[in-house]
Amino acid sequence: MRRVPASASRWRSLPRAGLFVSLLLACGAALAGAPVKDPNVFELDGNAHDQAPAGDDWELIAPDGTGGNALRGVFITDSVTGDDKIFHGGGSKDVRDISQWGATTGEPPDKNDIEHAYAAAYNVGGDLVIYFGLDRFSTDGDSAMGFWFFKNNIGTTATGFSGVHAVGDILVTSDNVTGGTVSVINVFKWVGGQNPLQLLASSTTGGGSTDGAGVFCLTNTYACAIRNATAQPVPASWGGYTFKGAGAVNDFPPFAFYEGGVNISALLGGSETPCFSSFMAMTRTSASETAQLKDFALGAFPLCGISVGKACVVDADSPKINSDGESIHTKFNIPITNTGVGTVYDLSIEEDTALPGSFATSCHVSSPIVSGNMSTDGAVAVLASLGAGATSNIIVECDSKANPLVNSVTARAKSTQAQANRDLSASHTTGSGETCAVQPDPAIIVTKECAPSTGAPTGVKLKVGGGFEVCVNISVKNDSVESLKSVSITDNHIGALLTGGTLTPGQTVTYNNQCYTATNADGNETNPAEAAFSDEVNVSGVGAISGEPVGDPALPEATATCKLCPCSGPSCAP
Ligand SMILES: [Ca+2]
Ligand SMILES: [Ca+2]
Ligand SMILES: [Ca+2]
Ligand SMILES: [Ca+2]
Structure with missing residues (x-):
């Protein structure tokens, strides 16, 4: 089970910003999606070094996916020797479901050999913007690439992959032309059926342009990419980089490094922003969605999370000594927050009532009213869904001889509606400032x-x-x-x-x-x-x-x- 230790502090909403946007809003103009090319969010500049602009660069995301302002990051080191996990068989195409893809251990063509792959997600004024990239073992030819963002957990088996596509999976395809600029970006959404890939945006159909710094963006500004036209230093956080024929080197040779970004929310045009779980970078014979797939690098990229709190409520009924004179009635407010970028579903809470000593404790949810019994069922369903960034407060009432009652609550949720089990969880134990004790005077x-x-x-x-x-x-x-x-x-x-x-x-x-x-x-x-x-x-x-x-x-x-x-x-x- 994948557990996301959700913490609100990881959630940072970056300003979309600027006075101009504020003025537009003030005038009542419709607000467009956040442009991907924004150095205050991420440096799409053809290198991996974090530089003067406020935005992150991959140097901060490597080596473990954390760092910078990213909501979530992933950094994958892929083999460049004979034990590389690569695609295998004619069924390994984007238009086929993952269960039809084959995998084996071997060596892809050098120009298609992924050495590292990376992705990082940002909340930019409410939009989910994901940056991604890879570096490769050789530049002796053009390489096309694909970047999948899967809603389901995808893994590998001895001969293929575990997991299947979910409607809403996103694929970005692009090229890395030696001696040229990036000129192709396509963004697809998996919809299943006869034509499973729905084109959301494309340089072929919608056009694009390259700016003076070499960044190619779709005309709508919602997808951009650049590769390094000159040698660029390999950050220390990479843990080394090997180039074909040269061994370990300190610079990415020209065209070995590629980075891009896509505004998922803007391209989906207001429909629900998906909650991704896995990231895959792949190389292919061309940027076409029917191209043969070569090398891949796969990693966990969970973009969903919840956090939970617990604090005593002080009112006329709480904390209050029960008529037995020995137990205390305490009311708790339990805020559950969706710290991710997509809606989460089927939320539940559980109270830890197995306290040390003789503190027999029973709790029940009083609001929102639910079916289910905390003392007999353990987990009680409290919410059908919770939107990205939203917080919902649950009221739980407990009777216990503990004074004050200090215990923990666990919230769980499903990252997708189709998920069989609640795969997200977060716990909180009432802290010293969150409890309340009664102070009776015996008389x-x-x-x-x-x-x-x-x-x-x-x-x-x-x-x-x-x-x-x-x-x-x-x-x-x-x-x-x-x-x-x-x-x-x-x-x-x-x-x-x-x-x-x-x-x-x-x-x-x-x-x-x-x-x-x-x-x-x-x-x-x-x-x-x-x-x-x-x-x-x-x-x-x-x-x-x-x-x-x-x-x-x-x-x-x-x-x-x-x-x-x-x-x-x-x-x-x-
Ligand atoms: Ca960069
Ligand atoms: Ca920077
Ligand atoms: Ca591989
Ligand atoms: Ca590889």
């Missing part, structure tokens, strides 16, 4: 009063044989939004009323008519009107979510003072 209310209901008007009775029976009512309420664990309630005269208990949010436990025997009053024993009996209840516990002890630092407590005699008269005034 308890303890009340204690004398219990006159026991028969005595004050809750104090003289006992037969001496002493006093003092009765009190005690209640303890969990006054917080989290459960309290390890709750102990102890009265200094009555003893333990509860040990290791649990109080859910708002729960009250009541102990009525709890009595103890006292031999002496607190004081004033000689004045029955003033004699009173005091005792104290203490409560301890720990917040289930906060982990904080209740009443820290002072333990919750309540004292009841019960008088021996009912009060009456002015002396009762407080």
